[in-house]
Amino acid sequence: MRIHVQNPPDEVLFPITPEQWDAALSRYPDLDDLQVSFSSDPAGLDPALAEAEVVVTWTKIVHAQMMGGDLGGRAPKLRMVFCTSAGIDRLLPLDWLPPGVVLLNNRGTHARKAGEFGIMALLMLANHVPFFADRQREAQWQPRFGSVLAGRTAVVVGLGSLGGAIAEHARHFGMRVIGVRHGNTPHPACEKVVPQQELDSILPEAEFLVLACPLTPETQNLMDRRRFGLLPKDAKLFNIGRGPLWDQDALCDLLEAGHLGAAVTDVTVPEPLPPDHRAWRTPNLLVTPHMSADDPGTYNDRSLDILLENIRAERAGQELPNLIRPDRGY
């Protein structure tokens, strides 16, 4: 089976290396027939596509070099495109995928790192850290006290690997966790789970609101100005999903007005956020630059394990755990 890894030309932190590939293969000794090629030159993609059955690459490379042209003609043997990220919203809709080719993401890679970042964000919100960061800009010592997390309610929207990991940490700290998801399958960390259509009914209980769902046409602008208004006064928010999940201007307005208590976000519109953007200066809003879920120490090892687990599942005739379903968009 021929696999091609296409790295970005400028990637210094996260390129997939032959050493990482060999290490991954040693963990899957049954997959001893895989042949791999590597390129970090954009011009190296098409020659490799002529032979490859599996392409492992970045969403930005799929977006720039694979979505546009006649992929079926350029890659006659292609069966699988594996993206080294979980969010593939920029590749939607999936009408560019040739028949018989599946798209996979690396969901599961980010859980541990994102879970830690998520509980950190909840603790920062409980301890007024965005407020103190603002005061530090002004060199003002202004104590404000916070309470422990135990007994307080967190609503976690999205219970995939990110939201699930955050929910588990919140539960460990004694929080009451309510999950919101596509469907209403229970989750062990959640006292209850409601389907996304019932989001409105649960928002008045959300002292803490976590957005950890994929961005799809159904979740775009999920937290609009009206829904922000359903949150209790002084609600605390954390977005680890995608910037367009909420109405960022409404968020800034409501933080300025003091209706919302504070927010931590790792995602913005646009990214990177330009220097003149109001979000940098909105009170009680702390921005981190889309780094919450990526651990350079473990990222590619986890991604490659997930790829190889999916190849093993395909050979066993099982459902692919990381398959993107075109109908739901994640």
Place this chain on the structure above:
Amino acid sequence: MRIHVQNPPDEVLFPITPEQWDAALSRYPDLDDLQVSFSSDPAGLDPALAEAEVVVTWTKIVHAQMMGGDLGGRAPKLRMVFCTSAGIDRLLPLDWLPPGVVLLNNRGTHARKAGEFGIMALLMLANHVPFFADRQREAQWQPRFGSVLAGRTAVVVGLGSLGGAIAEHARHFGMRVIGVRHGNTPHPACEKVVPQQELDSILPEAEFLVLACPLTPETQNLMDRRRFGLLPKDAKLFNIGRGPLWDQDALCDLLEAGHLGAAVTDVTVPEPLPPDHRAWRTPNLLVTPHMSADDPGTYNDRSLDILLENIRAERAGQELPNLIRPDRGY
């Protein structure tokens, strides 16, 4: 038994109320002979001292109104002074305590809140949050990635209720925890515990260093410039003890020079930190205004429980769990 509660005149958040007292007594039904009086007027202290056997008050009131005068003459029946804080360093040395009068602190009150703040601080350091707060001031989007805590080493100086709670959280996240304490009694969260005299030998391993010990003549300036130099490059620091535990100027110098990676501190010299102080503007240093350990939702309930447990212990002829020992100063 006559007990007097002296609140500060200006206290709005943490005054001990008659309702809190009654609620506490209901949890200790065997202590049904306690009579209590309350005052928030400084002039109310001395009349109460004439009769009181126990005074419950703030260190700042002890400092201002009890240390100076002839306390034995003014309070002939006094047997116990209970301070509603854990750090009593400003009352040292204890030569003002009349014979037969004991000083108690409320250690144990802060553990849960401080433990949460401590693991938050470690996660913020692992995720470069002080760096991002600096970048937000400059409106600069500059990603930098961090790794999970598992497998990394934290040295926790002080294993009382604060340091112990932080060590337990760190262990839960898979960190390797080394404790430093007075003596070398093992601690369940610590892989090993070394006495304070051996601190130098352990500092080169401290990717994360937590200061959670009391301030005494022995711990003052514990982290001096020489010891900061023993830490690994890019070490991350958190101080939840007292500002004078470290050489604050050396800390700022070494953060500016890039030898130290980042720091979060809830304590400074002086407090409040004046607007023109360099610590507000030191790179990779995040300052919170001495609020990490105090949870207004539970503070007085916990303090009063601890007081009543000590009164119960005294009546049973047992050692007082919260006794300040004049020889060691905590």
